[in-house]
Amino acid sequence: MKLLVFVSSFVVLMGLSSSTNTMWGSIGNFDTLLHYEIVKKSSSLFSIVTIDVTYPEPDRYSNRTITAIRVTDQVPNDKGGYAQLSDGGIGFTHATIHLKSQRGKSLNFIVEIYGRK
DSSP: OHHHHHHHHHHHHHHHTOOOOEEEEOOOTTOEEEEEEEEEEOOOTTOOOEEEEEESOTTOOOOOEEEEEEEEEOSTTTTSEEEEEEEEOTTSSOEEEEEEEOTTOOEEEEEEEEEEO
């Protein structure tokens, strides 16, 4: 019985501290970090905050193929936002990631893009 209470408490606590993280693809042994960005945007009262992260930056070129994209939500308790791949991505040399907050909440993400030649 004590074990059941402990396991139930652990599951509840894990749920309280969870974040909305997203991963596309997989990071291989020969992949390198192509892009690293910390994205923060303040909340707006009763509004949804959005921002797009684009790799490579506009007017830049990349000849590296993207193998993985990891988006880590830094806002705990499922109060952060969501990531959606809106262009390019795995197998492409470019990507656009659309980040969206929950209503009235801020954005705080770490975006990592990995790839290889």
